Amino acid sequence: MRAPTIYDLAERAGVSIATVSRALNAKSGLSSATRARVLAAVEELGYVPNGTARGLSYGATETIGMVVATRTTNVAQASEEHESLLYVDAVIRGAERSAQRTGYALLLASIRPRSGWEAAKKMVGRTDGLVIVDRAVSDDAMTWLAERHPVVALAWDSPKGSEIVVRIDNAHGTRLLIEHLVREHGFTELGIVRGPASSFDATVRWRTAEETAAALGARIVGTWTGDFSASSGERIGRSIASGPGRPPRALLCMNDQMAVGVLNVFAQDGISVPGDVAVTGFDDIVVSRYLSPPLTTVRQPAEELGATAVTSLFELSNGTGLASREVVLPTELVVRSSCGCNGGSRARARTTAPHSARVATLDGVG
Amino acid sequence: MRAPTIYDLAERAGVSIATVSRALNAKSGLSSATRARVLAAVEELGYVPNGTARGLSYGATETIGMVVATRTTNVAQASEEHESLLYVDAVIRGAERSAQRTGYALLLASIRPRSGWEAAKKMVGRTDGLVIVDRAVSDDAMTWLAERHPVVALAWDSPKGSEIVVRIDNAHGTRLLIEHLVREHGFTELGIVRGPASSFDATVRWRTAEETAAALGARIVGTWTGDFSASSGERIGRSIASGPGRPPRALLCMNDQMAVGVLNVFAQDGISVPGDVAVTGFDDIVVSRYLSPPLTTVRQPAEELGATAVTSLFELSNGTGLASREVVLPTELVVRSSCGCNGGSRARARTTAPHSARVATLDGVG
DNA sequence: TAGCATCACGTAAGCGCTTACGAGTAAGCG
DNA sequence: CGCTTACTCGTAAGCGCTTACGTGATGCTA
Numbered sequence: 092m093r094a095p096t097i098y099d100l101a102e103r104a105g106v107s108i109a110t111v112s113r114a115l116n117a118k119s120g121l122s123s124a125t126r127a128r129v130l131a132a133v134e135e136l137g138y139v140p141n142g143t144a145r146g147l148s149y150g151a152t153e154t155i156g157m158v159v160a161t162r163t164t165n166v167a168q169a170s171e172e173h174e175s176l177l178y179v180d181a182v183i184r185g186a187e188r189s190a191q192r193t194g195y196a197l198l199l200a201s202i203r204p205r206s207g208w209e210a211a212k213k214m215v216g217r218t219d220g221l222v223i224v225d226r227a228v229s230d231d232a233m234t235w236l237a238e239r240h241p242v243v244a245l246a247w248d249s250p251k252g253s254e255i256v257v258r259i260d261n262a263h264g265t266r267l268l269i270e271h272l273v274r275e276h277g278f279t280e281l282g283i284v285r286g287p288a289s290s291f292d293a294t295v296r297w298r299t300a301e302e303t304a305a306a307l308g309a310r311i312v313g314t315w316t317g318d319f320s321a322s323s324g325e326r327i328g329r330s331i332a333s334g335p336g337r338p339p340r341a342l343l344c345m346n347d348q349m350a351v352g353v354l355n356v357f358a359q360d361g362i363s364v365p366g367d368v369a370v371t372g373f374d375d376i377v378v379s380r381y382l383s384p385p386l387t388t389v390r391q392p393a394e395e396l397g398a399t400a401v402t403s404l405f406e407l408s409n410g411t412g413l414a415s416r417e418v419v420l421p422t423e424l425v426v427r428s429s430c431g432c433n434g435g436s437r438a439r440a441r442t443t444a445p446h447s448a449r450v451a452t453l454d455g456v457g
Numbered sequence: 458m459r460a461p462t463i464y465d466l467a468e469r470a471g472v473s474i475a476t477v478s479r480a481l482n483a484k485s486g487l488s489s490a491t492r493a494r495v496l497a498a499v500e501e502l503g504y505v506p507n508g509t510a511r512g513l514s515y516g517a518t519e520t521i522g523m524v525v526a527t528r529t530t531n532v533a534q535a536s537e538e539h540e541s542l543l544y545v546d547a548v549i550r551g552a553e554r555s556a557q558r559t560g561y562a563l564l565l566a567s568i569r570p571r572s573g574w575e576a577a578k579k580m581v582g583r584t585d586g587l588v589i590v591d592r593a594v595s596d597d598a599m600t601w602l603a604e605r606h607p608v609v610a611l612a613w614d615s616p617k618g619s620e621i622v623v624r625i626d627n628a629h630g631t632r633l634l635i636e637h638l639v640r641e642h643g644f645t646e647l648g649i650v651r652g653p654a655s656s657f658d659a660t661v662r663w664r665t666a667e668e669t670a671a672a673l674g675a676r677i678v679g680t681w682t683g684d685f686s687a688s689s690g691e692r693i694g695r696s697i698a699s700g701p702g703r704p705p706r707a708l709l710c711m712n713d714q715m716a717v718g719v720l721n722v723f724a725q726d727g728i729s730v731p732g733d734v735a736v737t738g739f740d741d742i743v744v745s746r747y748l749s750p751p752l753t754t755v756r757q758p759a760e761e762l763g764a765t766a767v768t769s770l771f772e773l774s775n776g777t778g779l780a781s782r783e784v785v786l787p788t789e790l791v792v793r794s795s796c797g798c799n800g801g802s803r804a805r806a807r808t809t810a811p812h813s814a815r816v817a818t819l820d821g822v823g
Numbered sequence: 824t825a826g827c828a829t830c831a832c833g834t835a836a837g838c839g840c841t842t843a844c845g846a847g848t849a850a851g852c853g
Numbered sequence: 854c855g856c857t858t859a860c861t862c863g864t865a866a867g868c869g870c871t872t873a874c875g876t877g878a879t880g881c882t883a
Contacts, residue, residue, distance in 0.1 A: 092605075109842075109865095116841085121860095121861060122862090125861080137601070139579070141839050142518075142579070143840090145840055146509040147513050147839080147841095148840040152509055177743075191566065196564050196580070198564050199553050201557060216507045239503060239505070377714075378687070381687060382747075506870080510838090510868070511869075511871080513838050513869080513871095514871045515870075
């Protein structure tokens with residue numbers, strides 16, 4: 092039972108394959124009667140066009156590729172990894188949605204730590220463009236890829252080669268957060284829970300945090316490094332709780348997952364949040380508003396990020412309307428209770444509505 | 458700057474395109490000197506094989522397609538949707554990992570509520586097999602697809618047509634949970650928070666819950682229906698808290714997300730969990746062990762589910778080693794505190810280690 | 824040294840589709 | 854009624870690759 096081809100359709104409808112092709116692609120230049128005969132044959136034979144052949148002939152695959160990095164190869168660590176990937180999942184979803192809107196499909200490939208970038212290279216020959224997420228390949232590889240294929244780098248430094256970059260305004264979000272903690276709450280001693288050095292976002296966030304704190308006269312009294320997972324936050328929280336010296340008055344976690352771990356340990360060990368220590372996150376994942384206390388954090392539009400990457404890719408390959416080689420999406424401060432706002436450490440009438448506490452500009456905070 | 462083809466390579470290396478192809482595909486029948494010349498040309502020209510052409514000629518695309526359903530078209534509801542999709546994300550990740558292990562790529566397509574199944578149909582012509590997740594297409598469509606393409610149905614009823622089915626043992630997990638609540642805790646009045654009727658998993662879970670409760674002599678004193686999102690759980694929790702009559706002694710939520718919403722509302726309204734009401738979930742998402750109280754739930758191996766779907770698909774298309782047309786993955790009870798175990802409503806020394814509270818068989822519980 | 828197997832490589836067909844080009848027919852014009 | 858124009862449709866080339874088959878050169882045996 093070979094899959095039917097246009098030859099089968101042509102025979103069935105008593106026309107040539109060219110006519111079949113025209114009927115299928117809704118081209119003009121054939122009578123409606125002929126078209127109807129072809130379409131009837133399509134129904135009868137259950138024909139589905141061969142996308143491979145179509146792509147080869149047409150010169151475009153109508154798929155775009157997305158390359159993401161995974162942090163572990165170890166199956167036993169899969170759930171750990173799961174934790175830190177939530178953000179990427181949202182990006183993928185947004186990209187798929189955006190691609191489908193123009194009839195494109197999304198081809199997914201993940202790159203494991205030491206696996207090289209062959210998977211990304213391979214996608215050059217199977218897609219019309221590539222989105223590379225958060226350092227999934229090296230800078231050299233990125234350059235190589237961008238030289239011969241439309242490439243969007245997601246969560247990346249400013250473009251060095253032919254690629255275009257889409258990212259969020261980490262620096263702005265971080266500044267809003269620090270300004271809030273220092274100016275509104277008067278905290279002068281801050282602790283920072285960093286993310287993995289391999290992440291672009293993580294790096295910009297803590298650098299900006301240190302700079303802004305210094306500029307506002309606050310001190311960084313402690314720095315810890317996690318891997319974006321809740322369990323790493325838990326580990327760090329425990330070492331803070333049981334370590335010598337008192338904890339910092341406010342603890343900035345560079346993503347929400349790690350804040351979740353920290354909050355959990357602090358609750359167990361009787362450290363009051365925000366009474367003893369204010370805790371903040373970054374990302375605004377779904378559960379953040381359901382934690383106790385609800386987490387003050389910085390929202391980044393992860394789905395929109397993926398969607399924007401895809402539309403930018405289209406613009407890049409069409410050569411149309413590409414305003415800039417670097418697209419920066421806004422971040423916003425979401426003030427809930429873990430910083431000490433909205434009633435502090437215990438339950439209030441209701442939580443903040445999701446994403447409602449908009450702080451549009453830096454001036455709007457201070 | 459056209460992408461180099463094997464013709465360019467052939468010219469550069471001074472050989473024919475057949476030789477180039479053989480060199481690239483590591484076939485035997487050519488001298489190592491010739492092979493080296495070809496591979497050198499590959500490096501010099503930065504050649505990447507055209508996957509489309511290769512697929513057409515070779516007769517296989519080396520990609521497998523995954524079709525998922527999204528519940529909303531509305532952009533404003535995107536974050537709601539996000540909530541209920543976490544499970545699918547894990548499935549996708551597992552599938553991608555499994556596919557890549559054999560050099561396959563994953564092509565993703567989502568189907569929106571009223572969009573028809575054209576997207577799925579289209580994938581037939583672009584993949585070597587399809588995984589259809591949780592009722593993304595109708596039964597008729599499934600049959601149509603499975604008749605002409607290798608298809609795995611994920612989270613589906615037993616196979617009716619040519620498809621094979623991979624799912625988790627919802628019934629077993631649900632029974633374990635109910636037996637625990639009724640026999641261990643002696644709860645006789647249960648409430649149920651259902652998931653959407655469109656979900657296979659959701660339906661099996663509440664049906665089994667009702668049957669098992671009846672069999673054990675417990676009563677279902679209330680039923681609510683959510684959509685698997687935390688906010689729907691919140692809405693239901695609020696109506697329970699503020700409604701007439703007292704809440705059920707134990708509330709079974711058919712997924713963790715809804716339990717998160719319920720816990721949040723109960724905390725706000727001063728309803729003690731598990732003191733006043735025991736609350737349980739289903740799925741064991743990452744944050745469940747970090748909630749207060751940590752959530753008693755049923756773990757299902759979402760990533761493994763995706764991975765198994767892909768390997769089953771390979772077996773189906775190879776015709777090798779397909780033991781059964783229906784693969785059922787085990788679920789396990791994860792006992793934490795929200796049911797009243799492990800110290801009840803307040804913090805303990807530490808939370809349950811992730812996924813450690815294994816209850817392998819039904820007999821192991823009672 | 825004739826004969827044959829083996830190896831290395833080239834030639835060409837074909838995968839299923841799109842599309843440039845041309846042929847045939849019908850319609851419109853003076 | 855002969856001409857042009859427009860429309861419908863068929864012919865054939867070609868997208869980049871794999872591979873069956875054929876050919877010439879080489880090594881081996883008798």
